[in-house]
Amino acid sequence: MAQIKVNLFANLRRFNPGGPEAGEFPLEVEEGSTLSDLFRELGVPKEEVKIVFVNNLRRQKDYVLQEGDRVGIFPPVAGG
């Protein structure tokens, strides 16, 4: 198992197990789990995910999660 920390943002906050305002939460995932597996586990529809950062780097859905990773998951956002 790998211990990671996860945060969901904007309209995806509704999938936070602690509620939309709970912020970052710890999670244990199976060794070898990918970001896609994580979305499934959290019940986040993959088509709603636009951008994922892991440890401040943008990662694709096939990224394999590592012990200690901090994951930030975003729907489409923009601003200026």
Place this chain on the structure above:
Amino acid sequence: MKKWLRVDMSALEVRQEQPAEKYAGKGGRWLTSQFINEEVDPGCHPLGENNKLIFAPGFVTGTSAPSSGRISAGGKSPLTGGIKESNAGTPFAQSLARLGYQALILEGLPADKEQRYVLRVNSEGGELISAPELKGLGMYDTITRLREQYGDVDICGTGPAGEMKMAMAGICYNDPEYRASRYSGRGGLGATMGSKGVKAIVIERDGPGVEMADSDLFKIGQRKLAEALRNHDVTKPGGALNSFGTAVLINILNQAGGLPFRNFRSGVFDEAEAIAGETIADEVKKRGGEGMMGHSCSPGCVIRCSNVWPRKDGTEHVSCIEYESDWSLGANLDIDDLDAIAEMIYICNDLGLDTIEAGVTLGVAMEGGLAEFGDSEKAIDLLREVGRGTPLGRIIGNGAGLTGKALGVTRVPVVKNQGMPAYEPRSVKGIGVTYITSTMGADHTAGYTIAPEILSVGGESDPLDPQGKVELSRDFQATTAFVDSSGYCLFITFALLDSESGFEGMLETVNGVLGTSYTGDDVLDIGKKILKMERKFNEAAGLTRADDRIPEFMRREKLPPHDRVFEITDDELDQLWDF
């Protein structure tokens, strides 16, 4: 026929004129930049009698095209010493266009420097009215008094900072509910307006409207564009911008390590969530009362990214907390208190300050020891000092560059003396290229490569990879110059980058109004033409390649969390202009 209103402040005369043929079909930034090239001596002092201040709505401003209430203000910048186009969304833009004005120009300098004037504009022309009672008045009171006196008008004006000719002064416009909250903030044009003794311009509403060459084509385009905006996840009702405002970017830039913290010492702010758009929306809901999300800066906006921030008791505090102000007066100063940020925005709106320059300057002031990072009370005091016009207030009011010099600070994040906005160039290379090479000084809107680099809009480009960023920035800068001329909000491009039909619709509305047959290729060609014009003015004003450079500390200090410097070489940067 479109007309110009030209105001000679030396002679105190106002006259309507027919624009020369060469200006036909021009609008917004295209018009302001061409006009400045033709009529303003590049060697002039930005606060002297030979500088001119021009206002121009875009091609489609004043029509029913969605999200098109934009105006360009142009002149020689008191902050950068180069050309300036500073763009705002406000009903003022729409009223000016509907009265049939392609441009409104202030030139000359009044003999009596202590006098203040209001310029009153209707479809017949305009008149200058002596207004000594408005001297030194904040923008909130200015708008209230002008409304009492003139009734149903739209208003633009300059605050006390502009009257004191500070290079941080912007030009303020009313929002639909008559708040002093919409700004042509950047570049100090509020000081140019102040130098001319024009405290405010009031414009009659309900002009006859914008003439159209082909209203059927316009309507077809309007439908396509509106549909694209309504369907795109970031621009649609209930989408990211509408629900959380532009400060929805706080978290993603923080995650990307590109949110400048403590005067550009790091790209991560541990307390970012406390000031993020999500928290703003939560608090607005919890506090209830007069606060709201999904507020629009001008009627007819589909996106509605503005907000109204309530105090804890639900009464209105300020509009609006948008990403740039939230960052500059928040993360950049290590301040995580939205009420303190709101108060600083309120002060900026009242004094007539550019919130970006204000926050960047306070960051430099903290670096120089005038306050501790994180000390919001002292930060608020320093901003109030600007309004008092003390020697310290005047130093701060002249921006980050001057403040850095006054305090002996070397970490001064400016290009062409203009403070950098809310994206770290060492973590997001393309936006760095835009800051450095833009004719406007450090300006994110001039070429918003954040779209592909961070937001995955219009493709994807690794923010940390320096490869290809010069070309990317060039294309964005050219396209933006066209959009800034169109009257559309730059935010429509989020939808257009992902929707061919939306882009087509945008062009059809423009062609419908102007009677042109512009294609996608023309967008880039026209944009490049505008950039060249601006570059020509800057060169004649004395700006050289040495001004297209990044501050030294960004080449030497590695920025956490990526521990990177800005690697794109000066030679590569110079290639941006090889077209």
